[in-house]
Amino acid sequence: xxxxxxxxxxxxxxxxxxxxxxxxxxxxxxxxxxxxxxxxxxxxxxxxxxxxxxxxxxxxxxxxxxxxxxxxxxxxxxxxxxxxxxxxxxxxxxxxxxxxxxxxxxxxxxxxxxxxxxxxxxxxxxxxxxxxxxxxxxxxxxxxxxxxxxxxxxxxxxxxxxxxxxxxxxxxxxxxxxxxxxxxxxxxxxxxxxxxxxxxxxxxxxxxxxxxxxxxxxxxxxxxxxxxxxxxxxxxxxxxxxxxxxxxxxxxxxxxxxxxxxxxxxxxxxxxxxxxxxxxxxxxxxxxxxxxxxxxxxxxxxxxxxxxxxxxxxxxxxxxxxxxxxxxxxxxxxxxxxxxxxxxxxxxxxxxxxxxxxxxxxxxxxxxxxxxxxxxxxxxxxxxxxxxxxxxxxxxxxxxxxxxxxxxxxxxxxxxxxxxxxxxxxxxxxxxxxxxxxxxxxxxxxxxxxxxxxxxxxxxxxxxxxxxxxxxxxxxxxxxxxxxxxxxxxxxxxxxxxxxxxxxxxxxxxxxxxxxxxxxxxxxxxxxxxxxxxxxxxxxxxxxxxxxxxxxxxxxxxxxxxxxxxxxxxxxxxxxxxxxxxxxxxxxxxxxxxxxxxxxxxxxxxxxxxxxxxxxxxxxxxxxxxxxxxxxxxxxxxxxxxxxxxxxxxxxxxxxxxxxxxxxxxxxxxxxxxxxxxxxxxxxxxxxxxxxxxxxxxxxxxxxxxxxxxxxxxxxxxxxxxxxxxxxxxxxxxxxxxxxxxxxxxxxxxxxxxxxxxxxxxxxxxxxxxxxxxxxxxxxxxxxxxxxxxxxxxxxxxxxxxxxxxxxxxxxxxxxxxxxxxxxxxxxxxxxxxxxxxxxxxxxxxxxxxxxxxxxxxxxxxxxxxxxxxxxxxxxxxxxxxxx
Amino acid sequence: xxxxxxxxxxxxxxxxxxxxxxxxxxxxxxxxxxxxxxxxxxxxxxxxxxxxxxxxxxxxxxxxxxxxxxxxxxxxxxxxxxxxxxxxxxxxxxxxxxxxxxxxxxxxx
Numbered sequence: 004x005x006x007x008x009x010x011x012x013x014x015x016x017x018x019x020x021x022x023x024x025x026x027x028x029x030x031x032x033x034x035x036x037x038x039x040x041x042x043x044x045x046x047x048x049x050x051x052x053x054x055x056x057x058x059x060x061x062x063x064x065x066x067x068x069x070x071x072x073x074x075x076x077x078x079x080x081x082x083x084x085x086x087x088x089x090x091x092x093x094x095x096x097x098x099x100x101x102x103x104x105x106x107x108x109x110x111x112x113x114x115x116x117x118x119x120x121x122x123x124x125x126x127x128x129x130x131x132x133x134x135x136x137x138x139x140x141x142x143x144x145x146x147x148x149x150x151x152x153x154x155x156x157x158x159x160x161x162x163x164x165x166x167x168x169x170x171x172x173x174x175x176x177x178x179x180x181x182x183x184x185x186x187x188x189x190x191x192x193x194x195x196x197x198x199x200x201x202x203x204x205x206x207x208x209x210x211x212x213x214x215x216x217x218x219x220x221x222x223x224x225x226x227x228x229x230x231x232x233x234x235x236x237x238x239x240x241x242x243x244x245x246x247x248x249x250x251x252x253x254x255x256x257x258x259x260x261x262x263x264x265x266x267x268x269x270x271x272x273x274x275x276x277x278x279x280x281x282x283x284x285x286x287x288x289x290x291x292x293x294x295x296x297x298x299x300x301x302x303x304x305x306x307x308x309x310x311x312x313x314x315x316x317x318x319x320x321x322x323x324x325x326x327x328x329x330x331x332x333x334x335x336x337x338x339x340x341x342x343x344x345x346x347x348x349x350x351x352x353x354x355x356x357x358x359x360x361x362x363x364x365x366x367x368x369x370x371x372x373x374x375x376x377x378x379x380x381x382x383x384x385x386x387x388x389x390x391x392x393x394x395x396x397x398x399x400x401x402x403x404x405x406x407x408x409x410x411x412x413x414x415x416x417x418x419x420x421x422x423x424x425x426x427x428x429x430x431x432x433x434x435x436x437x438x439x440x441x442x443x444x445x446x447x448x449x450x451x452x453x454x455x456x457x458x459x460x461x462x463x464x465x466x467x468x469x470x471x472x473x474x475x476x477x478x479x480x481x482x483x484x485x486x487x488x489x490x491x492x493x494x495x496x497x498x499x500x501x502x503x504x505x506x507x508x509x510x511x512x513x514x515x516x517x518x519x520x521x522x523x524x525x526x527x528x529x530x531x532x533x534x535x536x537x538x539x540x541x542x543x544x545x546x547x548x549x550x551x552x553x554x555x556x557x558x559x560x561x562x563x564x565x566x567x568x569x570x571x572x573x574x575x576x577x578x579x580x581x582x583x584x585x586x587x588x589x590x591x592x593x594x595x596x597x598x599x600x601x602x603x604x605x606x607x608x609x610x611x612x613x614x615x616x617x618x619x620x621x622x623x624x625x626x627x628x629x630x631x632x633x634x635x636x637x638x639x640x641x642x643x644x645x646x647x648x649x650x651x652x653x654x655x656x657x658x659x660x661x662x663x664x665x666x667x668x669x670x671x672x673x674x675x676x677x678x679x680x681x682x683x684x685x686x687x688x689x690x691x692x693x694x695x696x697x698x699x700x701x702x703x704x705x706x707x708x709x710x711x712x713x714x715x716x717x718x719x720x721x722x723x724x725x726x727x728x729x730x731x732x733x734x735x736x737x738x739x740x741x742x743x744x745x746x747x748x749x750x751x752x753x754x755x756x757x758x759x760x761x762x763x764x765x766x767x768x769x770x771x772x773x774x775x776x777x778x779x780x781x782x783x784x785x786x787x788x789x790x791x792x793x794x795x796x797x798x799x800x801x802x803x804x805x806x807x808x809x810x811x812x813x814x815x816x817x818x819x820x821x822x823x824x825x826x827x828x829x830x831x832x833x834x835x836x837x838x839x840x841x842x843x844x845x846x847x848x849x850x851x852x853x854x855x856x857x858x859x860x861x862x863x864x865x866x867x868x869x870x871x872x873x874x875x876x877x878x879x880x881x882x883x884x885x886x887x
Numbered sequence: 888x889x890x891x892x893x894x895x896x897x898x899x900x901x902x903x904x905x906x907x908x909x910x911x912x913x914x915x916x917x918x919x920x921x922x923x924x925x926x927x928x929x930x931x932x933x934x935x936x937x938x939x940x941x942x943x944x945x946x947x948x949x950x951x952x953x954x955x956x957x958x959x960x961x962x963x964x965x966x967x968x969x970x971x972x973x974x975x976x977x978x979x980x981x982x983x984x985x986x987x988x989x990x991x992x993x994x995x996x
Contacts, residue, residue, distance in 0.1 A: 022963075023937070025961065025963075026915060026937070026962075026963045027933060027937065029914065029915075029916065029956070029960060029961070029962050029963070030915055030916045030919075030933055032960065033916040034916070036958070056932075056933050057933075057934065062933060062934055062937065065938070066937055066938065066941055
């Protein structure tokens with residue numbers, strides 16, 4: 004407030020120039036008065052006084068320039084002058100502000116996204132030494148999967164590359180008590196060095212000590228069984244469920260119906276071992292550790308100076324040793340090491356970079372339009388600057404005024420752009436939920452610096468050149484009206500600007516079009532099941548209460564039966580893991596057909612799912628051969644499996660899978676044989692972008708599991724069922740709520756939400772660019788028609804018809820757009836392949852997209868030239884020719 | 888018949904301005920008028936007078952303030968400072984000796 008008053012005081016303070024002018028005017032007035040007293044009439048007296056004394060202003064200027072602080076004062080004076088002029092041209096000023104705001108806002112928002120999501124280091128000490136470790140099996144087509152605990156223990160014992168190696172695993176657990184309703188949390192079980200390795204800070208209390216990790220044991224169903232269990236709360240859970248209570252350390256919470264002691268609260272949200280974890284339990288790397296259950300998230304901190312590549316070759320050598328010692332579990336398995344940072348954001352990188360490029364193109368187009376506006380204004384004011392120079396104004400002053408007239412609206416636009424960017428960033432977390440690190444997005448000094456640079460860049464492109472040129476004009480030529488009508492070189496510059504805008508628009512529209520086609524293709528790719536009308540409720544059964552398979556079977560049977568009884572429910576079933584859904588166990592086991600004696604059967608890895616009856620019906624996955632699981636499959640009946648078409652083709656290419664025997668290797672638990680009773684249709688399990696996996700299905704009745712995704716199909720037009728479904732859950736076990744409730748359609752859409760968001764933004768950019776382009780072209784054509792009135796009138800007088808005159812204007816538009824198209828097509832051919840990783844079902848050189856872009860630009864040319872062409876055709880030659 | 892007015896000799900304006908302010912504060916117009924009337928031969932141009940006033944003000948020889956003029960307009964009045972007084976006395980002295988010297992040279996036959 005005080006600053007503002009100071010500023011406005013500085014602004015309003017009488018300038019030295021004002022004072023000098025007033026003093027000199029007094030002098031003039033005295034002379035006039037003297038003459039009047041001598042009998043000269045007032046008007047004549049003034050004329051004489053002016054002749055005797057000369058002009059007051061240049062002298063006042065000279066005086067003012069001689070004072071201390073004169074330059075600052077002169078700038079202030081010129082700024083006031085520039086402001087006054089801008090106020091007198093509100094449409095021009097607002098248009099420039101809007102253009103700069105649009106360009107700077109869009110590009111600053113995208114810059115902030117890229118900067119804070121991709122470039123900013125992870126908020127851990129020495130983040131460049133943090134890596135994530137994966138097991139890989141190229142022979143099985145497994146690129147990067149989780150790490151088996153046994154293997155990690157071996158690496159830890161032998162590898163020299165790492166200061167620390169830690170692991171974690173996330174699963175849903177029920178938390179209850181504390182006055183809030185029971186809910187299922189994603190919890191991370193983490194090894195003792197997990198937090199120290201990352202260098203995570205605690206808000207209250209501490210993380211686990213070695214004794215607590217040793218004490219923590221888990222049953223085969225991942226139920227915590229150790230004595231005196233402890234828990235570390237995530238920052239979000241502490242805020243949400245405990246109201247940010249600083250005294251929470253030492254209190255107890257009920258997790259899985261056991262009492263846990265809270266020993267600490269993390270200082271910030273942590274997206275490891277998986278995004279969304281809210282609480283942490285200790286885990287040990289001891290006891291029987293399998294070498295082939297590859298599901299944990301493994302992290303490493305490299306020793307200083309060791310590269311990820313070096314550590315990878317060391318681990319690969321250890322893995323090769325392991326494969327020799329334990330061929331049963333480790334043959335064909337190796338290791339991959341990736342920096343933690345790029346891995347966390349790799350998926351979002353191409354889309355973000357493409358959008359940043361798009362926003363910069365938009366900025367350039369907006370600048371081009373602003374430049375056209377400044378040029379038009381400069382030529383509308385025509386010889387003003389030249390005139391003032393001719394009358395003795397200093398070039399510095401004229402140039403300075405021109406610069407201020409450019410900088411002031413651009414700066415206002417830049418500020419508005421910052422506000423726009425802040426507004427855009429505020430909606431990112433909702434609009435783009437799976438974007439890593441989106442929550443903490445905010446404008447910072449780097450964003451402000453980018454906005455400043457973008458603003459100055461726009462001012463430079465848009466206004467400085469016209470301002471400088473205005474001072475270089477030859478006054479005689481500038482004042483000659485005949486010369487002024489069509490400045491050939493200036494027309495060339497404007498034409499060039501429009502061509503450049505068209506070219507940039509082509510690039511933007513092509514990108515947007517390709518993404519649009521790609522998303523359409525994803526949407527129309529059948530995933531192999533019917534997602535419409537399906538509700539999904541992931542359930543993590545409490546491992547204490549449902550410790551036996553019998554209890555789990557009873558629970559799910561009862562739940563599904565009650566759900567099927569709800570009005571509007573057509574079918575219900577459950578599976579350990581659903582296609583397109585991120586929740587639930589997802590693992591593969593080696594399988595092979597039981598061969599005839601003496602033959603060695605080919606082994607392959609198949610992804611294992613447990614299904615209840617009703618599941619196939621709910622998702623409408625066709626049974627290709629054999630039968631679906633039903634009530635005849637019981638714990639005591641003959642063990643059966645089903646396979647999907649892919650696995651059936653791989654194991655029994657002849658197509659006679661039903662009735663064969665399949666062997667599944669459960670590693671330490673031994674191998675089991677099953678009769679194949681069905682072949683089910685393939686589904687695109689990881690979403691429409693993915694290829695079907697080799698899948699193996701077991702009846703839940705014969706191999707029960709605590710974690711199941713309950714699904715139900717609702718009748719078309721049925722009222723929202725979520726509440727009714729929750730009531731059924733409460734009725735069966737009030738302490739066992741579903742972890743969440745989704746529509747399968749949404750989950751399916753979420754597998755390409757990134758592409759969809761990128762497409763929507765790109766289309767927005769494209770529409771904005773096309774509009775700007777049309778406006779720019781319109782301005783150029785309208786100005787051209789204005790400048791060529793005489794020429795057009797002469798042509799009309801000489802017999803050129805309306806159509807011919809219209810063609811003249813339209814022809815110019817066509818030439819410019821065609822040139823821009825050609826340039827844009829060349830630029831696009833060079834850059835579109837960079838989009839390839841974002842595309843699905845459409846190549847970078849897509850003819851449909853090209854045709855769409857062509858049509859869009861034809862529309863732009865038509866829209867822009869319609870009015871100017873009509874005006875050209877309706878000139879009145881007689882009146883035009885009489886004008887000068 | 889009027890003889891045409893003379894432009895001031897270079898370097899003399901500052902001295903004349905300071906001398907004109909001895910009787911009391913005066914505005915720019917008044918200073919110019921007084922010099923023209925008293926000398927009877929010199930014409931003072933605003934392009935020289937006001938820069939000279941500014942120069943003297945910045946040198947601390949005179950001060951300026953806005954006051955109401957005799958005809959009740961706002962005018963900028965200049966006033967001799969102590970330093971201005973001292974400078975005037977010294978320069979007046981120098982000038983008179985110089986003028987006497989010039990006169991003697993011009994009067995020799």
